[in-house]
Amino acid sequence: MFSTEQQGRVFGALDAFAIEIPSWGFANTGTRFGKFVQAAAATTIEEKFADAAEVNRLTGVTPTLALHVLWDLPNGLKDVSKIKALEASTGVAAGSINPNLFQDAEYKFGSICNPDAEVRAKATEHLVDSVEIGNALGAREVSLWIADGSNYPGTQSVRRRIGWMKEALATTHAALAPGQVMLVEYKPFEPAFYHTDIADWGMALELARSAGPQAKVLVDTGHHYQGTNIEQIVAWLIELDALGGFHFNDRKYADDDLTLGSIDPYQIFRIFHEILFEQSRGAGFAPPAFMIDQSHNLKGKVEAMVQTVATAQELYAKASLVDQTKLAELQDACSLVEAEELFRGAFWQDVRPLVQEWRKEHGLPPEPLAALREGGYVEKITEERKAKNAGGVSSYA
Numbered sequence: 001m002f003s004t005e006q007q008g009r010v011f012g013a014l015d016a017f018a019i020e021i022p023s024w025g026f027a028n029t030g031t032r033f034g035k036f037v038q039a040a041a042a043t044t045i046e047e048k049f050a051d052a053a054e055v056n057r058l059t060g061v062t063p064t065l066a067l068h069v070l071w072d073l074p075n076g077l078k079d080v081s082k083i084k085a086l087e088a089s090t091g092v093a094a095g096s097i098n099p100n101l102f103q104d105a106e107y108k109f110g111s112i113c114n115p116d117a118e119v120r121a122k123a124t125e126h127l128v129d130s131v132e133i134g135n136a137l138g139a140r141e142v143s144l145w146i147a148d149g150s151n152y153p154g155t156q157s158v159r160r161r162i163g164w165m166k167e168a169l170a171t172t173h174a175a176l177a178p179g180q181v182m183l184v185e186y187k188p189f190e191p192a193f194y195h196t197d198i199a200d201w202g203m204a205l206e207l208a209r210s211a212g213p214q215a216k217v218l219v220d221t222g223h224h225y226q227g228t229n230i231e232q233i234v235a236w237l238i239e240l241d242a243l244g245g246f247h248f249n250d251r252k253y254a255d256d257d258l259t260l261g262s263i264d265p266y267q268i269f270r271i272f273h274e275i276l277f278e279q280s281r282g283a284g285f286a287p288p289a290f291m292i293d294q295s296h297n298l299k300g301k302v303e304a305m306v307q308t309v310a311t312a313q314e315l316y317a318k319a320s321l322v323d324q325t326k327l328a329e330l331q332d333a334c335s336l337v338e339a340e341e342l343f344r345g346a347f348w349q350d351v352r353p354l355v356q357e358w359r360k361e362h363g364l365p366p367e368p369l370a371a372l373r374e375g376g377y378v379e380k381i382t383e384e385r386k387a388k389n390a391g392g393v394s395s396y397a
């Protein structure tokens with residue numbers, strides 16, 4: 001049983017919890033070995049917003065949809081009015097704007113780090129366009145993942161590429177409107193397999209800082225070598241006021257983009273703890289953007305998204321059960337076992353009845369996954385989209 005104080009802490013945390021979902025999570029995706037086309041997959045921006053609206057209807061905590069520019073606004077600024085109309089009709093707002101600098105043929109040897117100045121200029125122009133799209137949509141985050149790198153030692157100058165990258169990011173930062181935030185995402189490898197130009201949090205931090213005050217670091221939980229202490233990186237980025245956001249997913253091996261909490265739910269709990277600890281210090285900490293970044297190659301896409309959001313809520317509720325004051329006392333007393341039992345004890349708690357209570361109090365279905373099945377939404381979109389999807393898919397997403 002939970003005390004009133006515990007219930008209050010969980011409800012308070014859930015009241016403040018929101019997580020952004022990715023448009024590409026609803027689309028047909030796969031691996032380099034193939035894509036398993038799903039009849040219900042979204043192939044248009046209208047369908048992606050419709051699926052996002054269903055997830056938000058069921059969970060109440062996904063008010064924004066992350067957009068990937070070339071996949072969702074292929075005509076750039078000209079598509080803004082269409083997005084605004086979809087925002088009005090679905091009640092879901094455009095979220096972070098993600099440029100695409102990894103699929104054009106010209107970017108074979110890099111985009112903003114390419115030795116060819118013309119290619120760098122084209123890439124920088126796309127980044128500035130993405131900022132303008134974000135500004136036109138009133139979207140706060142412009143989220144940059146730069147896939148640039150090389151596959152063989154000696155084939156590229158890592159040093160000179162740093163300079164080119166800094167130039168492009170400075171130009172992009174200069175285009176930001178007040179209030180916009182530029183997120184720099186790091187990734188140790190893939191698609192490049194010898195060096196990646198933005199490979200870890202230190203590189204992303206330095207690039208964000210040299211770009212300007214509106215630049216922060218984005219932590220994708222799948223972008224770390226095995227054994228990396230991700231919550232320690234989070235603690236450092238908070239310390240340095242450089243934590244801009246998260247891409248949550250899970251993985252067993254590399255950047256597997258599996259559903260959050262499917263492999264190591266304790267990892268996400270430990271990250272949420274660092275966030276809630278900082279909030280408990282009451283120093284006006286602005287929580288970073290919570291976003292999901294997954295590719296649902298085998299699970300039903302809407303089902304996987306609803307499952308992910310519910311899991312994220314439950315792990316956040318567990319982390320909010322940690323008595324920060326008591327834990328600090330035990331930590332300072334070096335009462336190791338007591339501290340661990342208090343910390344991990346919160347993780348062991350089954351908060352689902354409390355989260356279901358919170359959902360009921362907010363007029364939401366206590367079990368969103370069951371409500372999805374009962375509502376027949378997936379059957380409906382399967383009928384509507386199966387013919388189109390039968391023809392296979394063109395691009396990655």
Ligand code: LRH
Nearest residue numbers: 098145185220247255293
């Ligand atoms: C790169 C990444 C990036 C997105 C892409 C879909 O691995 O995490 O955030 O642009 O996935």
Ligand code: MN
Nearest residue numbers: 185220247293
């Ligand atoms: Mn990501």
